[in-house]
Amino acid sequence: MTVHLVNPSHVSFGVGVITPRWLYVLASATPDVHGIPSLVDETLERIDVGKVKAGDVVGISIHSGNALRGYEVGRLARDRGAFVVFGGIHATLYPDEPHEHGGAHSVVRGDGDRIWATVLDDCAEGKPSPMYEAGRLDPEEFLPARWSLLPRNRYMWASVQTVRGCPKHCSFCSVWRIDGQRPRQRHADAVVEEIVELRRRGFRYIALADDNFYPVTLSDLEAASRRANDSRLRRLQAIRAERFALLARLAPLPADTIFFTQITLEAAEDPEFLKAMHEAHIIGALVGVESVTPEGLQDVYKDFNPTGEALVDRLRAFRQHGIHVLGSFIFGLPSDGPSTFDATARLAEQADLTFAQFVPLTPFPGTIDFDAWAKRVDAEGQAVAGIPLSRHWLIPQDQNPRVHVSHPTMSVEEIRQGTQKVWDRFYSLRRIWRRAHCVESLKSRLAFVLISKLYRQMYANTGIATDSARLNRAARWARWIAKPCRRLFAGTPMPDLQVPA
Numbered sequence: 001m002t003v004h005l006v007n008p009s010h011v012s013f014g015v016g017v018i019t020p021r022w023l024y025v026l027a028s029a030t031p032d033v034h035g036i037p038s039l040v041d042e043t044l045e046r047i048d049v050g051k052v053k054a055g056d057v058v059g060i061s062i063h064s065g066n067a068l069r070g071y072e073v074g075r076l077a078r079d080r081g082a083f084v085v086f087g088g089i090h091a092t093l094y095p096d097e098p099h100e101h102g103g104a105h106s107v108v109r110g111d112g113d114r115i116w117a118t119v120l121d122d123c124a125e126g127k128p129s130p131m132y133e134a135g136r137l138d139p140e141e142f143l144p145a146r147w148s149l150l151p152r153n154r155y156m157w158a159s160v161q162t163v164r165g166c167p168k169h170c171s172f173c174s175v176w177r178i179d180g181q182r183p184r185q186r187h188a189d190a191v192v193e194e195i196v197e198l199r200r201r202g203f204r205y206i207a208l209a210d211d212n213f214y215p216v217t218l219s220d221l222e223a224a225s226r227r228a229n230d231s232r233l234r235r236l237q238a239i240r241a242e243r244f245a246l247l248a249r250l251a252p253l254p255a256d257t258i259f260f261t262q263i264t265l266e267a268a269e270d271p272e273f274l275k276a277m278h279e280a281h282i283i284g285a286l287v288g289v290e291s292v293t294p295e296g297l298q299d300v301y302k303d304f305n306p307t308g309e310a311l312v313d314r315l316r317a318f319r320q321h322g323i324h325v326l327g328s329f330i331f332g333l334p335s336d337g338p339s340t341f342d343a344t345a346r347l348a349e350q351a352d353l354t355f356a357q358f359v360p361l362t363p364f365p366g367t368i369d370f371d372a373w374a375k376r377v378d379a380e381g382q383a384v385a386g387i388p389l390s391r392h393w394l395i396p397q398d399q400n401p402r403v404h405v406s407h408p409t410m411s412v413e414e415i416r417q418g419t420q421k422v423w424d425r426f427y428s429l430r431r432i433w434r435r436a437h438c439v440e441s442l443k444s445r446l447a448f449v450l451i452s453k454l455y456r457q458m459y460a461n462t463g464i465a466t467d468s469a470r471l472n473r474a475a476r477w478a479r480w481i482a483k484p485c486r487r488l489f490a491g492t493p494m495p496d497l498q499v500p501a
């Protein structure tokens, strides 16, 4: 029996930007008795189903964006006589769907790290259960990834998780509902050991693939203190202290190690934290700005973010502490209008963002926005290709509308075109070159241009373009520039590197 773990993808680029961590965590969770698992990441290339034999186990993790391809792979594997097991956020939310569409024998709901061994034992005995409820694990139960199975020279960035869960409750995000609002932080030792292993293998760029790297804000501490809520205050202080302990452990790593993470804008008000981040080699962060207007922020329950000059100042604070920001913006919120596109593009430039992404509002399952939207479109009987719009991930790729939320004043096409224009503007060669001055040497600037163009091709053109010619062109282009980009990120292996004390 061979265990195959498959990360499904509609598009393959030959080279991956970030290692799909779950593949390597489940590889680590696979007991030796079941052999060394075969890992397939379809963002690199498609699975060769000819290698799947009767009696093998095929584990597929899906989110809504790749569920359709995952179901295709599941059916192909089942036709070859394999046991098919689905997991991941989407399978957790819709546990019946993989059975209906993906040829599943089993579905695992929740964190799969520990239950995977049981699933494999049951498959080996020919008796897999239709459903496994794994729930949420405590952080000391999280498994490290099995990086020894990583293929050479295929990824630009490795990924390590330090915390699961987020205390916020943004309406477009499913993280807090799936992973919970209690931050579950891994011990610094476990995190640092994994990072050192990756650095030994030559990865010097590592994404800290966390839901929210800054789970306790200064305002949270002040509020608990004001309310004289001692137990909450102590809990929050302990979480914060653990973050600083981790940052202190990262600081002595080799000087050329670079981390990137996801964080809320509130960290900008905490210079002590930003300083510690920078000292810990965290020099890039994805910050969810979402909207540049107070109404837009209220639309997404994110009114803890500021707007106007205060927003520009906060975003600049990251840069002042040596942390580059990838700003994330949403278009198509109910309060947006035609002027929102231009205002957002201007703010992204004023705020010294190094990278930015502009995404059309998409109701992702598991979110508050989705629940309200699905209720409405189901009541209206909206469907595409015979599939209810509220199951948009099941609509074939070439017929799937890129924006699903109707807007009070703008048409779907207006939002799509406006979004595309902002991408075009932010990533025009002239503007990229201007931003490239954030690095010193000419070589680094050229690398910056290449990476900016790659980012745009991978995420803008393949994400929001609707005509297939443009999509194919973008994928070809990304495939072509991904290889030289990977070389720019590679570091010299340090096989003798020791874990800092």
Ligand code: SF4
Binding pocket: 166, 167, 168, 169, 170, 173, 174, 175, 176, 211, 212, 264, 288
């Ligand atoms: S968008 Fe970010 S801050 Fe908001 S709930 Fe999701 S992870 Fe937390």
